[in-house]
Ligand SMILES: NC(=O)C1=CN([C@@H]2O[C@H](COP(=O)(O)OP(=O)(O)OC[C@H]3O[C@@H](n4cnc5c(N)ncnc54)[C@H](O)[C@@H]3O)[C@@H](O)[C@H]2O)C=CC1
């Protein structure tokens with residue numbers, strides 16, 4: 001019987017399906033699997049199902065001589081050395097589309113939470129209390145009629161744009177190529193990153209990570225943004241230089257930020273935690289029952305396909 005290692009617990013929708021077909025080893029620790037444990041447990045496996053917080057590098061792959069398949073439980077797959085996996089004839093798949101609605105909802109949710117100061121207001125109600133309604137009290141920014149800049153108009157970026165359209169926002173986007181269909185559907189305009197930095201009231205990052213995007217949002221980028229602008233990141237942490245973000249917020253070069261992902265994840269830059277104009281969520285973009293169940297079904301069905309000699313869906317390498 002083929003052996004499958006799951007490097008962190010997944011919903012039963014996928015797990016039960018896998019158990020019907022394979023000998024399944026699930027890492028059940030509360031913390032993330034360590035490299036040492038991973039190295040030991042991959043030794044005789046045919047497939048690995050890896051939540052995106054598991055790094056699968058060359059060393060792990062080399063320690064698994066029977067490995068034929070890696071099903072990444074995540075839309076992003078920058079945690080896997082996909083190039084080396086290909087050299088070893090190992091297919092790697094991801095779980096696209098399952099996350100789209102959940103992550104777009106969260107992106108817009110934290111954008112509005114920051115702009116209208118919702119977590120800050122919640123904190124006031126639970127701690128100091130307030131003196132009553134007053135014209136100058138707790139003003140934030142409206143989103144209606146404002147310009148949203150989307151970095152990466154893919155599945156999630158487009159779903160963010162659809163939601164933004166519902167708020168009568170002007171949509172601009174940037175990325176490696178123009179997307180004529182989305183432009184027609186959403187009335188979105190393609191701009192350079194510099195134009196976006198100058199024009200946008202809200203910038204949301206929804207791009208697939210590559211080294212090219214490391215610190216795209218750095219000191220220079222924050223310098224070019226409006227003083228009233230907000231940056232939202234629901235893609236991958238290292239796209240934002242967190243120290244530069246802290247400085248830009250302290251120097252009032254931008255007004256606020258909302259982050260679902262972190263440069264040194266799971267660590268969060270300490271200074272961000274004490275800033276009221278920053279909304280923080282613990283990488284929960286696709287943490288809905290619907291998305292996580294669908295992701296579990298995708299990884300299970302793909303593993304069954306691959307180990308039965310069929311071509312799995314969503315190969316990324
Ligand atoms: N916060 C969370 O929990 C979640 C985060 N994600 C992240 O969101 C990313 C996007 O997901 P999808 O929209 O489903 O993927 P997708 O593949 O549909 O879209 C990715 C987009 O990024 C764009 N892109 C690539 N390089 C770029 C660059 N240098 N500059 C600007 N844009 C660039 C591509 O053109 C594409 O439009 C994932 O790769 C993942 O890292 C995904 C799901 C949940």
Ligand SMILES: O=CC(=O)O
Pocket residue numbers: 052073074075076077099285286
């Ligand atoms: O960050 C989440 C993902 O699915 O990618």
